[in-house]
Amino acid sequence: MSGWLAIAGLGPGAAQLITPEVTQALSEASDLVGYGPYVARVPARPGLTCHGSDNREELDRASLALRLAAQGKRVVVVSSGDPGVFAMAAAVFEAIDAGDPAWRDLDIRVLPGISAMFAAAARIGAPLGHDFCAINLSDNLKPWELIERRLRLAAQAGFVIALYNPLSKARPWQLGRALELLRGELPDSVPVIFASAVSDAGETIDTTTLRDAMADRADMRTLVLIGSSQTRLIARSGRPAFVYTPRSAGAAS
Structure with a gap:
């Protein structure tokens, strides 16, 4: 056989x-x-x-x-x-x-x-509508220094960033450090989406800003989407805002 x-x-x-x-x-x-x-x-x-x-x-x-x-x-x-x-x-x-x-x-x-980033993005609009990347915050298979370098470069390049494995019991500090680092590279107003248990009964999706994003909002089932400086919100009456990143981008500064 x-x-x-x-x-x-x-x-x-x-x-x-x-x-x-x-x-x-x-x-x-x-x-x-x-x-x-x-x-x-x-x-x-x-x-x-x-x-x-x-x-x-x-x-x-x-x-x-x-x-x-x-x-x-x-x-x-x-x-x-x-x-x-x-x-x-x-x-x-x-x-x-x-x-x-x-x-x-x-x-x-x-x-x-x-993938979780596509399921989460679909729930809130089109945050991955332009260039994006995915970064795993676990340092089990790569050094934390490399993770930090990739975060900085991705933010500087204008990518929307999907953060996988943002924290665990063994790594409770890493998402907080990542957010701190990104605040040094991006505007405080950049949207940040915490998407937990997407498509399950316990699904929760919260949109905030990089300034107000708190690492303790995440758990092991959370995907974190960090918008670029181009990512926008469309406010709606009594309903969560749509989040999207325009298909076009201007010249690099």
Whole structure:
């Protein structure tokens, strides 16, 4: 029996935001591999073996999935959001690059999902309407000094910035430091959006300014969007403002 491996994104939370392509792969899978809470989002069914594991075990998960596929299993590795955005797709290819040469000939597909930055942006308008970037504030795999440099350069270049993994119990200070740094590069009036648990029942989305943004508004399920100096708000009576970044930009100063 010929096995295969699909690396799939489950989207930000709501079942209706899982793509039909991912749903089809899940229905055909014999084995499901991923971080435990993400595996738990997939309904159990006869014939599906689940392999949940703890956080920070990405390469072990990837190697397990590749071994199972090499044994002829139909394997889906799940991530939240999109598997190619700070998630399992890169881990799988890192394992292939350093692992058994036979893994390179496996049937491997990456199935995109809706990333948190796109789901959050859609809730409030079009803040990613012009150039933007995504920065992971976790320093587990890169030095904090590099994160700070990228934040400064992104702000100076006029990018809207999506901040992933803004803080955790082990890193309670980093979002506060990032906001402090960005205040030195951007106008105080720049919009900042805190989007938590997007598309889940507990969804909350707050828009404030860089001047008033407080790090304790975020948790591990929060995506933080930092507008550029061009990002605008459209006020509405009795309803949250729309936030958008115009499609055009002037010459660099």
